[in-house]
Amino acid sequence: MKLHCDTCPVRDSAACSALDEEQREELARLGSHRTLERGEVLFHAGDEADVCATLNSGLLKIAHVDADGNERILSLVHPAGFVGEMFAPVEKHDIVALTASRLCLFDRRDYERAIERFPALARALLRRSSQDLFEAREQIALDARKGAGAKIANLIRSLARAASQSPCHSAGEFDLPLTRGEMAGLLGLTIETVSRQLTRLEKDGVIAKTGPRGIRITDPARLAALAG
Amino acid sequence: MKLHCDTCPVRDSAACSALDEEQREELARLGSHRTLERGEVLFHAGDEADVCATLNSGLLKIAHVDADGNERILSLVHPAGFVGEMFAPVEKHDIVALTASRLCLFDRRDYERAIERFPALARALLRRSSQDLFEAREQIALDARKGAGAKIANLIRSLARAASQSPCHSAGEFDLPLTRGEMAGLLGLTIETVSRQLTRLEKDGVIAKTGPRGIRITDPARLAALAG
DNA sequence: CGTGTGCTTGATTACTCTCAACATCGGTGG
DNA sequence: CCACCGATGTTGAGAGTAATCAAGCACACG
Numbered sequence: 001m002k003l004h005c006d007t008c009p010v011r012d013s014a015a016c017s018a019l020d021e022e023q024r025e026e027l028a029r030l031g032s033h034r035t036l037e038r039g040e041v042l043f044h045a046g047d048e049a050d051v052c053a054t055l056n057s058g059l060l061k062i063a064h065v066d067a068d069g070n071e072r073i074l075s076l077v078h079p080a081g082f083v084g085e086m087f088a089p090v091e092k093h094d095i096v097a098l099t100a101s102r103l104c105l106f107d108r109r110d111y112e113r114a115i116e117r118f119p120a121l122a123r124a125l126l127r128r129s130s131q132d133l134f135e136a137r138e139q140i141a142l143d144a145r146k147g148a149g150a151k152i153a154n155l156i157r158s159l160a161r162a163a164s165q166s167p168c169h170s171a172g173e174f175d176l177p178l179t180r181g182e183m184a185g186l187l188g189l190t191i192e193t194v195s196r197q198l199t200r201l202e203k204d205g206v207i208a209k210t211g212p213r214g215i216r217i218t219d220p221a222r223l224a225a226l227a228g
Numbered sequence: 229m230k231l232h233c234d235t236c237p238v239r240d241s242a243a244c245s246a247l248d249e250e251q252r253e254e255l256a257r258l259g260s261h262r263t264l265e266r267g268e269v270l271f272h273a274g275d276e277a278d279v280c281a282t283l284n285s286g287l288l289k290i291a292h293v294d295a296d297g298n299e300r301i302l303s304l305v306h307p308a309g310f311v312g313e314m315f316a317p318v319e320k321h322d323i324v325a326l327t328a329s330r331l332c333l334f335d336r337r338d339y340e341r342a343i344e345r346f347p348a349l350a351r352a353l354l355r356r357s358s359q360d361l362f363e364a365r366e367q368i369a370l371d372a373r374k375g376a377g378a379k380i381a382n383l384i385r386s387l388a389r390a391a392s393q394s395p396c397h398s399a400g401e402f403d404l405p406l407t408r409g410e411m412a413g414l415l416g417l418t419i420e421t422v423s424r425q426l427t428r429l430e431k432d433g434v435i436a437k438t439g440p441r442g443i444r445i446t447d448p449a450r451l452a453a454l455a456g
Numbered sequence: 457c458g459t460g461t462g463c464t465t466g467a468t469t470a471c472t473c474t475c476a477a478c479a480t481c482g483g484t485g486g
Numbered sequence: 487c488c489a490c491c492g493a494t495g496t497t498g499a500g501a502g503t504a505a506t507c508a509a510g511c512a513c514a515c516g
Contacts, residue, residue, distance in 0.1 A: 070372070122347060408463065
């Protein structure tokens with residue numbers, strides 16, 4: 001299925017936005033669309049790294065399951081994010097859809113050739129990779145934050161920011177795209193601790209649960225204080 | 229001080245190794261050498277991001293100090309590593325030498341222009357950035373590892389690998405380039421816990437302390453088992 | 457010497473994990 | 487229609503681990 005860049009929601013933010021019309025058109029001929037339902041797997045760790053993709057809409061997780069079967073979420077991938085190993089023969093992590101998602105899929109070889117031919121694309125990917133690196137390091141710093149409460153507060157804030165389309169202000173009420181287990185995996189906690197911290201935040205009047213997944217932030221200032 | 233690429237220890241592994249002789253020569257004219265003693269600061273968080281650098285020899289840390297004054301080490305930078313924000317106006321983290329270090333320093337603007345002119349350099353940096361991203365995610369996965377013992381065991385193994393020049397096999401005896409406090413900051417633990425775990429490893433006959441910083445790995449198999 | 461830094465060790469506290477039970481919701485099949 | 491089941495989430499009691507608080511040791515340096 002040929003790509004339709006005209007109506008692409010990340011037309012101006014994804015790596016390909018660095019290309020001019022003609023180049024983009026050429027890249028578009030190489031790619032195809034794919035949709036994923038919640039829970040569908042894009043890559044398994046250990047797969048051959050023969051495709052890469054730009055996320056169009058939805059939400060993905062990059063995860064690692066250890067020997068005991070515990071899943072640790074290494075990163076979330078938001079729209080305009082790029083996934084796939086460009087310089088390694090195999091995928092190193094699982095990549096799974098957290099919500100119904102849509103992405104532009106490319107053969108890795110094709111994409112590498114495109115990088116060769118369009119230096120602007122290489123620079124755009126470098127920029128994005130640097131950004132991802134920064135976010136991964138933020139995540140590491142977050143892990144150092146004392147207390148499960150601070151981690152949860154931080155996560156809620158960041159999900160609220162992602163839930164609103166505009167990057168400038170966060171949503172006051174939204175649905176968590178993650179199960180308790182996924183939140184636990186993302187923060188290095190257990191399901192029970194996540195659940196307890198959430199009820200604690202509710203008891204303290206910082207948030208209100210508007211459903212099993214729904215959240216309303218009733219006291220943003222205190223939430224920010226808790227997040228450190 | 230003009231760069232001497234001929235004798236550079238990372239001539240074949242740093243980003244600039246992607247350039248041909250002529251291009252490298254041109255890049256070399258833009259850069260200068262700098263040496264750092266242990267503890268010397270290359271960047272402070274919040275500094276204007278006007279230089280970037282390739283590490284030639286030595287060891288750096290990328291660190292973040294939180295509101296309480298606790299330092300969390302986000303990453304170590306080994307020779308051939310690249311530091312400096314290419315796409316952000318300010319440095320986001322402290323970068324400090326852990327051992328006497330030598331690096332090639334470039335004005336950020338100059339380097340950005342070089343990236344524009346030498347697409348191979350952009351690709352090499354992209355490759356390196358991807359590698360750093362992978363390592364950052366490994367670090368996140370490490371944080372999830374249960375038990376301080378596993379973290380310490382892992383750290384010792386990775387430092388042993390870095391201590392030997394060849395990437396294929398690790399050193400059996402070496403000096404830790406990090407203080408207890410730095411190890412604690414890297415692993416998200418306290419100094420006391422690090423100290424206790426190290427004496428525990430010694431009591432169990434897994435390692436021997438050959439000095440305040442010296443380490444000999446006496447039972448590599450068990451160390452590997454402990455690291456998970 | 458005295459001082460400071462890095463390291464170790466001990467006692468206590470606090471937090472999260474673990475194990476376990478129960479609630480809720482949707483789907484399935486008798 | 488109702489009983490059952492699996493997945494998800496909540497709550498409780500107890501155990502275990504690392505943080506905290508507090509000394510003390512070794513060594514380098516002025």
